[in-house]
Amino acid sequence: MSLTNEKIIKMYTRMVTARLLEEMLNEMFNEGMLHGTTHLGIGQEASGVAPCMTLMEGDKITLTHRNHVGCVGIGMDVKKILAEMFGKETGVCGGYGGSMHMVDYEKGNMFASGVVGGGLGIAVGAALKMKYKGEANIVICFIGDGATNEGMFHEALNLASIWKLPIVFFVENNGYAVSMPTYRSMNLQNIEKRAESYGMRSIIVDGNNAIDIYNMTFSAVQSVREGFGPMFIESKTYRICGHSRSDTEQLYRNQKEMDYYLAKCPIKRLEEYMLKNNIAKSEMLKEINTQVMDELKQAVLYAQNSLEPSLENIGKYVYAK
Ligand SMILES: Cc1ncc(C[n+]2csc(CCOP(=O)(O)OP(=O)(O)O)c2C)c(N)n1
Numbered sequence: 001m002s003l004t005n006e007k008i009i010k011m012y013t014r015m016v017t018a019r020l021l022e023e024m025l026n027e028m029f030n031e032g033m034l035h036g037t038t039h040l041g042i043g044q045e046a047s048g049v050a051p052c053m054t055l056m057e058g059d060k061i062t063l064t065h066r067n068h069v070g071c072v073g074i075g076m077d078v079k080k081i082l083a084e085m086f087g088k089e090t091g092v093c094g095g096y097g098g099s100m101h102m103v104d105y106e107k108g109n110m111f112a113s114g115v116v117g118g119g120l121g122i123a124v125g126a127a128l129k130m131k132y133k134g135e136a137n138i139v140i141c142f143i144g145d146g147a148t149n150e151g152m153f154h155e156a157l158n159l160a161s162i163w164k165l166p167i168v169f170f171v172e173n174n175g176y177a178v179s180m181p182t183y184r185s186m187n188l189q190n191i192e193k194r195a196e197s198y199g200m201r202s203i204i205v206d207g208n209n210a211i212d213i214y215n216m217t218f219s220a221v222q223s224v225r226e227g228f229g230p231m232f233i234e235s236k237t238y239r240i241c242g243h244s245r246s247d248t249e250q251l252y253r254n255q256k257e258m259d260y261y262l263a264k265c266p267i268k269r270l271e272e273y274m275l276k277n278n279i280a281k282s283e284m285l286k287e288i289n290t291q292v293m294d295e296l297k298q299a300v301l302y303a304q305n306s307l308e309p310s311l312e313n314i315g316k317y318v319y320a321k
C-alpha cells in the first residue's frame with residue numbers, strides 16, 4: 001500500500017510514542033523506579049518504526065536488545081510494554097522478559113534478545129517455513145551494525161540467499177557497537193557490501209528519514225514477497241543516548257558529533273515534511289503529542305498497579321510445553 005496521509009500520521013504517532021516512552025523510561029531509571037539495564041533507541045525512531053509500517057497481517061519481525069522502538073513500531077500495547085519493564089505479570093512476557101526480551105507473537109514480533117545477532121537464525125528459520133508452506137508472508141530481521149561481525153550473520157545471509165527466502169535484513173547502523181565505532185570494527189565504508197558477497201540485493205537508506213525508509217523498504221518487501229529472494233537494507237542512523245545504563249557519560253564521542261545528529265532528528269524531520277506537504281497542521285502535531293503523553297501516563301499507572309508474577313509460576317516458562 002502506498003504511503004497515504006493517514007499512514008504518515010500513524011507512523012508519526014508511533015515514532016512520538018517511542019520517543020516519549022523512552023524518555024520516560026530514562027527518567028524512571030534515574031529515579032530508581034526501574035532496575036537493571038536498558039538500551040534506548042532515541043534518535044533511531046525512523047529506522048525502528050518505518051519498516052514495520054510496510055508489513056501486512058502474518059508478517060514477522062525479529063528485534064534486538066535495543067527493541068522498544070520496534071515494539072511500538074509493530075503496534076504493541078504500551079501498557080504491556082511498561083508492565084514488562086516493571087516486571088509485572090500483565091507485561092507482554094508476563095514480567096519474565098524485561099527490557100531486552102519483549103516479544104509479542106500476536107503482533108508479529110517473534111524475537112528480541114540480549115544475544116547480539118541471536119535473531120538471525122530464527123528469522124531465517126521463520127522465512128524458510130513461510131516459503132516451505134507457500135505462505136505470502138515475509139520476515140524483517142532487524143540487527144545492529146555490530147551484529148554483522150557475528151558468525152551467524154554470514155551463515156544466515158548465505159542460506160537466505162541460496163534458498164531465495166522471503167526475508168529482509170534491516171541493519172540499523174547507528175555508528176557504534178557499545179563504544180566501538182563501526183569504522184574501527186570493519187574495513188568497509190558501507191556494510192551493504194557484505195550482502196553483495198552472498199549475491200544478495202542491497203540498498204542504503206538515510207536512517208533518519210522516515211519517508212525514504214518507508215518507500216524503500218516497501219519496494220524491497222514487495223519484491224521479496226513476490227519471490228525474488230532476500231534483500232539487505234543498511235539504514236544509516238545514530239543513537240543519541242548511551243549504549244545502555246553503564247555509559248551515560250559517553251566518553252568515546254564528542255559533542256560536535258552528537259550535535260550534528262541531533263540536528264537530523266527523525267521526528268523533527270518528519271514534522272517538517274508533514275507541515276510542508278499539508279499533511280498536518282502544528283496544532284494537530286501538538287495534540288498527538290499530548291494524547292501520547294496521556295496514554296503513557298495511564299500505562300505507567302497500569303504497570304505500577306499490576307501484580308508481580310506469582311512464586312508458583314516461577315518454573316512455568318523454563319521448558320516448552
Ligand atoms: C553474542 C554477544 N556478544 C557480545 C555481547 C555484548 N554486547 C551487547 S550489545 C553489543 C553491541 C551491539 O552493537 P550493535 O549490533 O551495533 O547494536 P547497537 O547496540 O548499536 O544497537 C555487544 C557487543 C552480547 N550481548 N552478545
Ligand SMILES: [Mg+2]
Nearest residue numbers: 144145176177
Ligand atoms: Mg550499533
